[in-house]
Amino acid sequence: MKTEDLISMLSTNVEPVDHRRVVRNLCLALMAGAAAAVGTVYVVFGPRTDLTTMGSLVPPLLKVAFTLIILVPGSIYLTRLARPGGERKSSVALVALPFLGVMLLVAVSLGFAPTSHWKGRFLGDEWLECLISIPLIAIVPFSVIIWTVRQMAPTNLARTGAFAGLVAGCLSATGYALHCADDTVPFFALWYGGTIALCTYAGWRLGPKLLRW
Amino acid sequence: MRASLAGDAHAYRTLLNRLSANLRAYYKSRLARIGRSATEAEDLTQEALMAIHTRRHTYDPAEALTPWVYAIARYKLIDHLRRTRASMTDLPIEDAEEILAQDDFVGTESANDLTKLLSELPDKMRRAIQAVKLDGLSVVEAASQCGMSESAVKVNVHRGLKALTASIGREKRI
Numbered sequence: 415m416k417t418e419d420l421i422s423m424l425s426t427n428v429e430p431v432d433h434r435r436v437v438r439n440l441c442l443a444l445m446a447g448a449a450a451a452v453g454t455v456y457v458v459f460g461p462r463t464d465l466t467t468m469g470s471l472v473p474p475l476l477k478v479a480f481t482l483i484i485l486v487p488g489s490i491y492l493t494r495l496a497r498p499g500g501e502r503k504s505s506v507a508l509v510a511l512p513f514l515g516v517m518l519l520v521a522v523s524l525g526f527a528p529t530s531h532w533k534g535r536f537l538g539d540e541w542l543e544c545l546i547s548i549p550l551i552a553i554v555p556f557s558v559i560i561w562t563v564r565q566m567a568p569t570n571l572a573r574t575g576a577f578a579g580l581v582a583g584c585l586s587a588t589g590y591a592l593h594c595a596d597d598t599v600p601f602f603a604l605w606y607g608g609t610i611a612l613c614t615y616a617g618w619r620l621g622p623k624l625l626r627w
Numbered sequence: 628m629r630a631s632l633a634g635d636a637h638a639y640r641t642l643l644n645r646l647s648a649n650l651r652a653y654y655k656s657r658l659a660r661i662g663r664s665a666t667e668a669e670d671l672t673q674e675a676l677m678a679i680h681t682r683r684h685t686y687d688p689a690e691a692l693t694p695w696v697y698a699i700a701r702y703k704l705i706d707h708l709r710r711t712r713a714s715m716t717d718l719p720i721e722d723a724e725e726i727l728a729q730d731d732f733v734g735t736e737s738a739n740d741l742t743k744l745l746s747e748l749p750d751k752m753r754r755a756i757q758a759v760k761l762d763g764l765s766v767v768e769a770a771s772q773c774g775m776s777e778s779a780v781k782v783n784v785h786r787g788l789k790a791l792t793a794s795i796g797r798e799k800r801i
Binding site: 417418419420421422423424425426427428429430431432433435436496497498499500502566567569626627 | 631632633634635636637639643644647651669672673676677678680683684685686687688694695697699702706741756759760761765766781784788
């Protein structure tokens with residue numbers, strides 16, 4: 415086949431396309447993923463019942479704020495990475511900042527507690543449930559995001575996959591925060607941060623296989 | 628590119644012609660360095676053109692066009708090298724001269740056979756592409772000729788091109 419023939423085939427009756435589709439479809443995917451995560455938590459675990467006073471609302475809101483701080487830059491980078499050459503416009507450092515910030519909080523909060531209480535603060539009552547639930551809940555948002563990004567053209571598949579995993583992990587952790595009753599800072603820093611990192615790692619490994627085009 | 632995104636066929640053709648020259652030069656220089664043939668460069672040029680076409684919605688008009696095109700070109704080159712590494716290193720050394728001696732004039736034909744690739748597509752997609760993309764009929768004419776609705780024609784052309792892109796890649800993997 416001659417290249418001229420291909421060009422005339424492609425340019426005959428060319429359809430107009432909407433370049434805003436990338437951002438719009440990703441937003442839709444994020445919303446669908448968030449709905450799936452919150453829905454799963456609501457159906458499987460039910461919402462928290464101990465939130466009766468205004469004061470008790472602060473710790474869960476803090477947890478949601480933590481996941482959102484990672485989620486927002488993560489999603490912005492994901493929309494960049496979904497386009498060819500987007501990897502030149504994203505820096506991993508900015509997404510790592512919230513992690514460092516929370517680790518600092520952990521250090522401060524541990525500094526105020528006696529050493530004998532450290533173990534209880536880290537392990538909480540349901541660390542195992544948290545460790546298993548967040549990655550499991552993340553599967554649906556991850557699939558939706560990967561499926562959406564496949565319609566686009568990422569050129570750095572490992573990094574795009576990692577960000578897809580990061581965003582899915584954050585969505586899942588946000589949903590799970592509505593259920594989880596362990597509010598100590600070290601607990602959610604370790605287990606939420608850890609599971610989100612785990613999702614990111616999974617996405618990084620799966621990206622090159624799932625996103626090829 | 629902006630006019631092309633809006634559906635201006637003439638501007639799009641001019642753009643693709645210009646890009647194909649750039650892509651060909653890019654692939655030839657990269658592939659010649661490792662002793663690959665001009666046919667392979669032409670294959671890759673076509674693959675990249677197909678990718679540019681089917682993924683043109685990922686171009687952001689606020690950005691420059693060149694980095695976008697080269698990101699695609701580079702991606703396709705790496706993908707191609709990864710795919711063909713095993714089979715190419717198996718070539719006996721006596722064939723090397725023959726490969727290096729290949730003529731590389733501009734009119735090089737790629738190894739892709741459009742008719743053959745088209746014949747492997749599902750019937751509806753093949754007819755839609757034949758009517759709209761090769762015979763140059765309008766979508767309305769194609770719809771009445773193929774006995775499909777207008778939106779079905781559009782969908783089939785779109786899916787057919789995607790399938791073609793995929794089969795161009797697959798063919799080389801064998």
